[in-house]
Amino acid sequence: MSMTDGAHPPGPAGPGLEVPGPTGSRLVRSLLELRGNPMRTFRRAQREYGDVVRLGADLPGLRLDLHLVFSADGAREVLATQAANFRKDNVMYEVIRESFGNGLLTSQDDAYRRQRRLIQPLFTRRRVDGYADAAGTQAESLAERWRGAPDATVDLTREMPAFALRALCHILFGADSDAAVQVVNRCLPVLMDYTLERGNTPLTLPRHWPTPRNRRAAAAQRELYELCDRIIAERRAGRAARGAAALSAGGEADDDLLGLLIGASGENDDALGVDELRDQILIFLVAGHETTATGLAMALYLLARHPEAQARAREEVDRVLAGRRPGAADLDALAYLTRVLKEAMRIQSPVPFISRRAVADAVVDGHRIPAGADVMVCGAVTQYHPAYWPDPERFDPERFTPEAEEGRPRYAWFPFGGGSRACIGQHFSMLESVLCLAVLLQRYELRPVGAEIPLGNTVTLKENGPIRCHLTARTAAPASAKRYAAG
Template identity: 50%
Template sequence: MNPIEVPTASGLPLLGSMLDLGRDPLGTYERARKEHGDVVRIVSGPPGLRTEIYFVFSAEGAQQVLASQAANFRKDDAFSMEMRETFGNGLLSSLDEDHLRQRRLLSPLFTKRKVAEYARAVCDEVDAMCGEWEADGGTGADLNEDMSRLTVRMITRILFGSDAEEAAAVVRRCMPVLGTYTLKRGLMPVNLPRSFPTAANRRASAAQAELYALCDRFIDQRRGSSDATGKDGADDLLTLLINARSDEDTPLTDRELRDQALVFLLAGSDTTATSLTFAMHLLARHQDVQDSTRAEVLAALGGRRPTPKDLDAIPALERVLKEAMRLYPAAPVLIRRAAQAAVIDGYAIPAGSYVYVCPWVTHRHPSYWPDPERFDPDRFLPAQASDRSRYAWFPLGGGPRSCIGNHFAMLQMKLAVAMFLQRYRFTGLEEEVPLEVGVTIRAARSVTCRLAPVGPLSADALSSA
């Protein structure tokens, strides 16, 4: 059967879909699928500066791009190159042998068993967040702001250990500047050189220099101490990265260590913050799901602090988180470039094309998700999920470039939600949450909710390890 020509989304004669993508990118993606099908060409920009993007919305197409034909769909597009310029050549953007070598060195540090060692640090930070809420009166929270602070503190503590407090302040100050800057450059058809002294270039250069200096200083400190050999029992992730070895690879250089640290700071804060914000928001808006999940948590824990071994006895946590990540995937699109011509889901993709697979749309596709806008964690019960396409849900990517930190992210979120639900009843005050689309999606404003203590277990029992 001959491949099908990809339909083109309607747009303005001169600008194509540029204005729609600027005003409402997520809505534009959804309309494209509804009007034209599962593979759609979207044209943006005036003649001479026009960008053509092939969007893939089906689960089958996503699997082909990310997994079965992954070798042909490379991360050497303009956005990925801008990411590399900003955040270095770490796992997020490295290519070919560089990526394979990094993956071999780092994979042993992110197994389910290994990341379980960070549970105590995660729980300590959740306790600290609850303590801040109580110091403020314990009656309300801004989930958007608070989950962002929480996840930055988690990842900086795990990455840098005792240096976490200083690092968290730098990350909170610099990462938003660099994320916005990189996204704008990645989407523009033409950019001025980064060395040109525009206000945006100067702000980004200062933020990048501050982050680089922070990481370089911590690397130098560990290189110059016995901690880097493991003799003093140092177990922060940066020390483990310094000591990472494999039979076939040389250790990471100082520059490579910095690049990996920057990737973990970016991915370990923004994506987890988005998922936690919306998981708690959805629970706060759906009291029946919140109550049933809390009952399962209390039955398993009885008010004590959770451990990784407890989590298998609380499957409701995973269902809630997966449903939140279905509705609000932190990365709404994953970008690739077709090295050679290909056929995806029956459609012809020309060589050199930009190809966007789109979790935001696939996760709302009615072929896989009945009543797709409804929050229903029971979609992930084994009986309901068994016949569903593997790539109907892929918030953490897939194939050889799937997120190396998936076990770590799920551990963080499960522990946090379990602790929150034991201590508080959350009542949502926001019906609709407008979204800001950047490198990741996030709430565009405060996501407020009321807090009420659950009962006598909410204080003394939860403070015990």
């Protein structure tokens, strides 16, 4: 094979094998396709070169040294066993810090350890289960709104992000959530799209240049910051006015997540400052609603496309709940619905890629990674890998029975990351999603509208275009629906 139009041949050279990858015209083709359809590029790279692949270029205005990791063993090494060597020092995380601050997603070292120590008690299973009632209320509100859907048809790419954002704002801000939703709904997508584009573009203009795009992003960021700072100030003032004695005596304590964050303290009364509180809120908004929305939209779409699975899920919901609103205590009993959600997140990964930068030379899945290289762990490829997932294009919730999960490597499925930096909100996301699915299946039967979408071939939910489902209201309304309508 020609070295100008092929691959770097793998071979031993010191510890680990040299990482293969395209060169010459194949590299140019890969780089051109990377921006238009990274999923297609990465899956072809895995098929042609294996489980660790290098995309390297040193061209005028572009230097690229990207190492793609597709295997479960490689993901485990980068995210867990060698995590100290793979840091969030790359361009993407720097751009996220500039937009949303230095919260749990982006902080490192002592700052991260301190934040995690203060915030972890707010995300224990017992504490998260306390948010179930708020999630159920939002799910029932969504089901009621769907009763007036034009032509009894909904677009899941619009409905599920809106639901996830409302639910998250309600849990974060409590009584302030209605005002917060309007601002977040208007500003967060602008700033997120801007941030992702800057993180994925080799050459960008300075943020302070007054281009129209820079100015729109700056205005969105300013409005989000002002919202958070105002609510934090009002909440802190309210707590001070009530006083610690009133709170300890059973006064009106804040029981939303922001109130708990303000009250969180560690050794020597260490607590989060105003800027840190804002950074955590913004990171929760960024990381906490889009991922949940993707899982929900894909689960509903796949159930609509597979009526036998939908019937089985609905039978479980009816049997377990007998018409009442689901709660945290029902999660374990809704086992099949949980498997549906996990399979949906395998097929359309909410977090397709996780990026890091190597601090020192390392060996990942038997291949040599040089210090300074950008490394991307590609869950969206791993979760289609035929070594772990026979017939990976097929929708099959039985892949996630306890027996099946025990037979697979831990990092064959990792939509919530892994290692010490695994998503702190994993249980909350799963709980919120299963409860929402249960409420919607109590109320409706779903059928797909339009052509089948190419599952798993896009990075974000909205890239699929509209995902529409037709709703048929069930004749026997559950008891929770009757109570909601009456109240």
